[in-house]
Amino acid sequence: MPQPPPPEAALCWLWLAHSLGPASPRAGRVMDWCGGDAQRAWDERESPAFREAAGPAAARRARQPGNEPAAFAPVLARCQALGVRVLPFDHPDYPLALTRIPDMPLVLYCTGDPAWLNAPALVGLVGSRRPDSYGRWGAAALGRGLAENGAVIVSGLADGLDSECHRAAVEAGAPTIGVQGVPIDRTYPSANRLLREKIEAHGCVVGEYAPGDDAAGRNGFLQRNRLIAGLARALVVVQAKERSGTMSTVAHAERYGRPVYALPGDATRADSAGTNRLIQAGRARLLLEAGDMLEALGLAAAAPAPARQAPPLSEAERKVLACAGAEPQSVEQLAAACGMQAAALAAVLMRLELAGFVKALPGQRYILL
Numbered sequence: 001m002p003q004p005p006p007p008e009a010a011l012c013w014l015w016l017a018h019s020l021g022p023a024s025p026r027a028g029r030v031m032d033w034c035g036g037d038a039q040r041a042w043d044e045r046e047s048p049a050f051r052e053a054a055g056p057a058a059a060r061r062a063r064q065p066g067n068e069p070a071a072f073a074p075v076l077a078r079c080q081a082l083g084v085r086v087l088p089f090d091h092p093d094y095p096l097a098l099t100r101i102p103d104m105p106l107v108l109y110c111t112g113d114p115a116w117l118n119a120p121a122l123v124g125l126v127g128s129r130r131p132d133s134y135g136r137w138g139a140a141a142l143g144r145g146l147a148e149n150g151a152v153i154v155s156g157l158a159d160g161l162d163s164e165c166h167r168a169a170v171e172a173g174a175p176t177i178g179v180q181g182v183p184i185d186r187t188y189p190s191a192n193r194l195l196r197e198k199i200e201a202h203g204c205v206v207g208e209y210a211p212g213d214d215a216a217g218r219n220g221f222l223q224r225n226r227l228i229a230g231l232a233r234a235l236v237v238v239q240a241k242e243r244s245g246t247m248s249t250v251a252h253a254e255r256y257g258r259p260v261y262a263l264p265g266d267a268t269r270a271d272s273a274g275t276n277r278l279i280q281a282g283r284a285r286l287l288l289e290a291g292d293m294l295e296a297l298g299l300a301a302a303a304p305a306p307a308r309q310a311p312p313l314s315e316a317e318r319k320v321l322a323c324a325g326a327e328p329q330s331v332e333q334l335a336a337a338c339g340m341q342a343a344a345l346a347a348v349l350m351r352l353e354l355a356g357f358v359k360a361l362p363g364q365r366y367i368l369l
Contacts (some may be wrong), residue, residue, distance in 0.1 A: 010076055011069035012038035013088035014210075017106040018072070019045075019062040020054060022208055022216060023223040028102040029053045036090050038106075042069060078211045084184050085110040087206075093117060096313075096321055101230045101256050105208040109184035112204030116152055116175045117231065118313040120355040121297045123151045124232030124253070126225075126246050127161030127239045132271055135239030136164050138263045142236060143168030145290025150299045152177060154231050156224060157196065157205065159189055161238050170198045177231065180207030181224030183214065222248055229253040233297060236287060237262045240274035247274060254283065259296065261287040298356040316340070317357075320348050321368065324358055328365035 007015075016038045020027055033053035034040045041062075044050050051059040061067060079086050087094045088107050093114040098104045110117070123146050128135055139161040143153050147169040155162040157178035169176035178199050182188045184207050187196050199205055207224065209216055216223065225245060229235055229252035237260065240246035253260050262284035265272025278284035287293060294300065313321070323329075323337040331349070335342045349366060352358045358366045 007069035014072035112200035124235040125165040129160035139164035147174035175203035181221035185211035225249040324368040
């Protein structure tokens, strides 16, 4: 009897993401085990190796009746109908930064231009949903200053300082990335629909919940915070209380090894207590203006010029970054791994070195930064 054809790869990714669940701490283990191949995970879902990588609960979900790749065809069709891009782990536009975190999302959903997810200078800006005038000023000033000098602002598209940060980038004519904690076909709060349209015109909106997927509930916003921290090369806290969702984003940034900056505030105000304590405890570097962190991002201060925005990575650049690693490799080794001619590879490596993605070592060897 002939074997049925293997399921479509995109459907396997949707099945695997559903089986593991959002923010699974075992996502990285599963990717290491299957080599980034969701079809292999489907084929070997009953194996002891899959159970060990995914954990007992996810392994049980993976084998539940009705939980199979074909069941997710309506999700894929709805995304296509809505113009939502589906970015599984192996997609060229999947953000390289998220492949370095253990609880990576296996599938992202995106509206706008997903190429900005791999821009070289992503900066997370977060803070209070109910800021005072000082907080709004700080978010606007820092957001505009960073955007005008080549940084791509990443924030949560929420009320308060998130909106101020996105709006500052949009007004500077610069790209910005909104990270959602709700299904990709919704905008929360709904008052930000117009702002979202402007963000999509200059950058993109991304999240890990499919259209119509309301399973996350309130946890979706906390899980969203790890994506902001994971995408960003550095995190800036503008204004926050000591106990707030912003502090969960800080904790994720620390867990991922991202530097944290904080704008100091009035010591008598609870709204600035969180940022002041971060600075006092040495968990954040004091930030007074955008120029204080440009050098660390590999950016030089310049007159406002949207044209200075760093272009998205090309397909060849993403391929080389996927092949590079912490161990030094020669040009010949990288050329073989990437399937590129040495001459073409040398030009790509030069661009990546100037952008701060790789470092050249003696003997024409390269490592990933």
